[in-house]
Amino acid sequence: MSVYTTVSEQALAQFLTDYSIGELISLTGISDGIENTNYFVETSKGQYVLTLFEALTAEELPFFLDLMAHLNEHQVPSAHPIADNQQHYLKTLCNKPAALVQRLSGKSVTEPNPQQCAALGQALGHAHIVTQDFKGKRSNRRGPHWWQQTAQRLMPHLNTDEKQLLEDELAFQAEHRNDNLPRGVIHADLFRDNALFDGNTLTGIIDFYYACNDVLLYDVAVTVNDWCSHSDGALDNNLCQHFLQAYQQERPLTENEKTDWPLMLRAAALRFWLSRLQDKHFPREGEMTHIKNPAVFENILRQRRLNPPEIAD
Numbered sequence: 001m002s003v004y005t006t007v008s009e010q011a012l013a014q015f016l017t018d019y020s021i022g023e024l025i026s027l028t029g030i031s032d033g034i035e036n037t038n039y040f041v042e043t044s045k046g047q048y049v050l051t052l053f054e055a056l057t058a059e060e061l062p063f064f065l066d067l068m069a070h071l072n073e074h075q076v077p078s079a080h081p082i083a084d085n086q087q088h089y090l091k092t093l094c095n096k097p098a099a100l101v102q103r104l105s106g107k108s109v110t111e112p113n114p115q116q117c118a119a120l121g122q123a124l125g126h127a128h129i130v131t132q133d134f135k136g137k138r139s140n141r142r143g144p145h146w147w148q149q150t151a152q153r154l155m156p157h158l159n160t161d162e163k164q165l166l167e168d169e170l171a172f173q174a175e176h177r178n179d180n181l182p183r184g185v186i187h188a189d190l191f192r193d194n195a196l197f198d199g200n201t202l203t204g205i206i207d208f209y210y211a212c213n214d215v216l217l218y219d220v221a222v223t224v225n226d227w228c229s230h231s232d233g234a235l236d237n238n239l240c241q242h243f244l245q246a247y248q249q250e251r252p253l254t255e256n257e258k259t260d261w262p263l264m265l266r267a268a269a270l271r272f273w274l275s276r277l278q279d280k281h282f283p284r285e286g287e288m289t290h291i292k293n294p295a296v297f298e299n300i301l302r303q304r305r306l307n308p309p310e311i312a313d
Contacts, residue, residue: 003029003038003039004036004284005037005054007027007039009024009027011093011094012024012039012041015091015098018084018085019084019100021043021045021046021048021082022043022044022046023044024043025042026040026041026042027040027041027042027050028040030049035054036051036052036053036054036055036056036209037052037054037096038050038052041100041103046102048100048102048103049079049102049206050093050099051098051099051100051101051209052093052098053097053098053099054096056209058090058092060138061090062089062090063136063138064208064211065081065089066134067134067185067208068080068101068208069089070131070134071130071131074126076126076127076130077104077123077202077203077204077205078204078206078208079104079204079206080101080102081099081100082099082100082101104196104204105198105203106196106201106203106204107197108193108194108195108196108197109192112228112239114239115200115242116197116200117239117242117243117246118242118243119197119200119202119246120190120195120202120205120227120243121223121243121244121245121246121247122249122250123202124187124190124205124220124223124247124250125246125247125249125250125251127185127187128184128185128186128219128251129251134185138211139212139213140188141212142188142271144173146274147170147173147270147271147274148170150274150275151274154274154277154281157277158277162277162298165298165301165302166273166274169266169270169301170270172266173266176263178215178217178218178260178264180256181215181217181256181257182215182217182254182257183213183214185212185213186211186212186213186218186219187208187211187219187222187223188210188211188212188222189207189209189211190205190219190222190223191222191223191226192227193207194206194207215264216257217253217260217264220244220247221264221265221267222268222271222272224240224243224244224268225268225269225272227243228240232299232303233296233298233299233300233302233303234303234307235303235304237309253311257311258310258311261310261311262308262309265309266305269297269300269304270301272297273294273297273298273301276291276294280294
């Protein structure tokens with residue numbers, strides 16, 4: 001979440017006349033995150049988050065907004081989109097597709113504890129169950145094909161060690177397929193800044209705009225790499241165990257998933273190392289932007305290669 005498109009109070013006040021959520025009191029830009037323009041919006045009837053979509057098209061967006069509504073309506077802590085007076089979630093503002101969603105209570109955590117990891121694991125497992133009947137379909141736009149394309153673009157900008165690691169990991173991943181693993185709707189970006197807590201209570205999962213249909217275990221790996229890693233990239237086994245135990249209370253992992261766990265952790269680390277390298281070497285302009293350090297996921301990837309973890313039966 002960043003601010004690439006500036007929204008004036010006058011433009012937003014006009015936009016809000018299509019809703020029944022009261023008069024505009026304030027709007028404040030949100031600098032966290034990367035992909036879209038986001039504002040906190042307060043009206044006389046409540047608090048909301050306004051998102052202007054900088055890359056996704058109006059044709060792509062119903063998948064995400066319908067998914068958010070589906071999850072909220074199936075007791076997954078998440079923000080429900082706000083419909084306008086014609087019952088539309090998706091609008092246009094400043095010539096960009098735009099949507100309002102509920103603003104949830106709570107705040108993100110920087111140092112997760114075991115109870116918070118367990119709460120998130122339970123919620124993710126529940127989400128993977130209740131979306132089995134979700135009708136929307138979307139491929140993972142940052143899957144292996146994107147890895148290869150992005151790596152080619154980045155190679156001239158990397159040092160020798162980075163190039164060697166990237167080439168070696170891409171070759172390793174290309175040798176392994178995961179056709180035998182359960183698939184479904186995944187969040188694909190469930191980092192610490194995309195979950196809100198009040199103490200140890202999970203109040204909401206946010207930012208579903210990388211969601212897609214893919215391997216469920218990959219979603220688990222993406223989340224564990226961020227939530228359950230030490231500062232040097234090594235896996236925090238205690239946090240990971242709490243997360244996985246709670247997840248499996250909702251959706252037990254298959255034997256194939258347990259076998260492929262080390263592979264999937266490496267794939268998840270590779271994907272986010274590449275995206276952070278891309279943001280570093282090819283930054284986008286914006287009024288408020290936040291670029292995350294690629295070295296974090298380079299370290300995680302190296303640790304997962306050196307110390308492949310197992311899931312105990």
